[in-house]
Amino acid sequence: MRYTVPDYYKKFQCLAGFCPATCCAGWQIVIDPKSLARYHKVKGRFGNRIRNSVNWKEETFLQYEKKRCAFLNEENLCDMHIEAGPEMMCATCRKYPRHIEEFENEREITLSMSCPAVAKIILEKQEPVTMRxxxxxxxxxxAGFDFFLYSALQDTREVMLNMLQNRKYPVHLRMAEVLALAHDVQSRIRSGQIFEIETILTRYEKGEMALIRKLCAEKGRVHAEELLCLLDEWEVLDEHWKKDVAVWKQCAQSLHPGNIPENDKEQMVVYYLYTYFCGAVYDGDALAKAKMAIVSTLIWEELCRAEEAQKGEILSFEERVELAYRYSRELEHSDPNLNQMEVQMNTREETSFPRLLGILAARAEVDRNE
Structure with missing residues (x-):
């Protein structure tokens, strides 16, 4: 078995009671079967508390006010960890914020952007990300695992990550090139010509696509505020999210250019692309996975731009981090939202290949002139 982690993986340290957004509230924590069986056997007063704090039908911990886990105390610490030790915690709680993508003889382990400590680690990283x-x-x-497709997706993702971290060009131009590559790769997957993907990758690596000149002639919207409408179709986890989105949508209509560092955008799109792209081995939809990474980055940019327009001042690093982990929580802590976004990548005009390419081309032109 091969295990892969990003180079910043070991930098994570839980903030515990000092965390500005505890991971023990706002989403249902699913309990694995082994932990459920163990909870049935715990004796004494704490055993009674455990059995009274679990929804046995849904196999989740009960939640109280503000969707707080039944074991989350007033100091934002876990009573189960305190009373019985880390070995008593369920698999979800032991692993988070570690995120594991499983493939045949492969485990890709990342840190989830939904954790404030992780969002800070990722966005403050100045060097290109490498995998270990x-x-x-x-x-x-x-059974049925398509290793040939998986290898092609891995090779494609490696080329995409190199493109995204090639800092000779504006980050939106890099994102546009990744989008174009994903579009070409998807056409080969759809036609069953996976063997041709290697040739496509070689062309992009050599720069034969002349995408820079092509994009300079493209016309599109400088801002991507229309993408915020995608959020209206999502399940709402944070009680403040829906109201905030309404405000952001209104503020995003301003002409405020935004002041988001190139490095932040690069780290954001690299995170989402690395985490989800190879999952296309199970559904064959590589283009949707690439779009998800790009659209997530554009939406986060729009949230930052809208927040700056509302506040009338440049956001601090901490404020950008907060918007990053809030967006990630709404998307990644909800399977319905992840599924809905993938559907949106294939069905909404706002996320069509020409529309996204136009947005990125216009943004790249602005990036050049800033």
Whole structure:
């Protein structure tokens, strides 16, 4: 088995009671079967508390005021951890904010942007992200796993990450090039010509696509405020989210240019692309995965721009981090929202290939002139 982690993986340290947004509230914490069986056997007063704090039908912890886990105390610490130790916690709580994507004989382990400490680590990183791997003797076979497609997706993602971290060009231009590559790769997947993907990657690596000249001739919207409408179709997790989105949508209509550092945008799109792109091995929709990464970055940019327009001043780094982990929570802590966004990548005019390419081209032109 091969394990892959980003180079900042070991930098994570839980903020515990000092966290500005505890991970023990706002979403249902699903309990794994082994932990449920263990909770049934705990004796004494604490055992009674455990059994009275679990929704056994839904296999989740009960939630109280403001969707706080039944074990989250007033100091924002976990009573289960305090009373019984970390080994008593369920798999979700032990692993978070670690996010694991599973493939045949591969485990890709990332840190979730939804955690404030992780969002800070990612956005403050100035160097390009590199991945580190380790292997052990474990082997597993997954019925029906398309290893040929998976290898092509891995190779494609590697080229995309190199593009995104090539700082000779504005970040929106890099994103546009990744979008174009995803579009070409998807056409080969759809036609069953996966063997041609290697040739496509070679062309992009050599720069033969002349995308820079092409994009300079494209016309599009400088801002992407129309993408905020996608959020209206999502399940709402944070009680303040819906009201804030309404304000952001209104403020995003201003001509305020925004002051988001190039590095922040790069780290954001790299995070989402690395986390989700190879999942296309299960549904064959590589273009939707690339769009999700790009659209998530554009939406976050719009939230920052709208917040600056509302406040009338440049956002601090901490404020940009907060918008990053709030957006991530609404998207990544909800399977319905992840599924809905993938549907939106394929069905909404705002996320069509020409529309997104136009937005990125216009933004790249602004980036050049700033």
């Amino acid at each position: 791997t380790a292997e052990d003797d474990r082997q597993e076979e997954e």
